[in-house]
Amino acid sequence: MSDISNVTLRVMKARVPDTARDIVRIHKKHRNGIGRNHVVKLSVNGNSSYVSVLGTEEEGAIEMDLDTRLDLGVMFDQTYDFSFTKAGRLGQLRWYLDSNNPSIWIPAWLAFWSVILGAAGAILGLAGLVVALI
Numbered sequence: 001m002s003d004i005s006n007v008t009l010r011v012m013k014a015r016v017p018d019t020a021r022d023i024v025r026i027h028k029k030h031r032n033g034i035g036r037n038h039v040v041k042l043s044v045n046g047n048s049s050y051v052s053v054l055g056t057e058e059e060g061a062i063e064m065d066l067d068t069r070l071d072l073g074v075m076f077d078q079t080y081d082f083s084f085t086k087a088g089r090l091g092q093l094r095w096y097l098d099s100n101n102p103s104i105w106i107p108a109w110l111a112f113w114s115v116i117l118g119a120a121g122a123i124l125g126l127a128g129l130v131v132a133l134i
Contacts, residue, residue: 010079012058014065021101022049025056025063031084039087039095044080047072050087050095067100 007030018025024042034040034053042051049071056063062082064072074080087095096108 006081006083008060008079008081009062010060011069011074011076012061012063013076014063014068018054018063019065020067021065021104022051022068022095022099023054023065024051024068025054026084027057027059027061028055029059031055034084034086039092041085041087041091042068042072043083043085044072044074050091050098052095053084 009026009030014023014025031053036054037052039050039052042049049068051064051068064074069076093108093112097105097112099105099108
């Protein structure tokens with residue numbers, strides 16, 4: 001996992017297309033090799049949130065929407081020390097399932113329950129086969 005610790009950034013408002021999508025924009029030089037569209041755990045002041053990262057041209061700033069600012073307890077046009085940790089598979093799953101955007105979380109929950117029900121069906125099918133062979 002890649003960590004970026006204690007990066008001081010000024011909080012800016014998100015662009016309109018990024019609102020309610022759990023996206024932050026950070027200049028490439030502050031991302032420490034974390035690529036575009038990767039999910040990271042963003043932490044500040046003891047609060048954290050899983051967000052997807054995109055780039056911005058403005059150095060020294062982080063663009064985020066109101067929901068993310070409220071989750072993290074930060075205010076617009078203030079400077080904070082942020083920490084980024086690249087999310088593992090469970091962090092990515094959490095981002096999909098907890099997203100503010102219904103076009104992300106609805107398909108994610110449908111896929112999640114489809115996998116659970118498919119696995120349950122496979123187990124029951126194998127159990128029935130074993131019982132039939134005995």
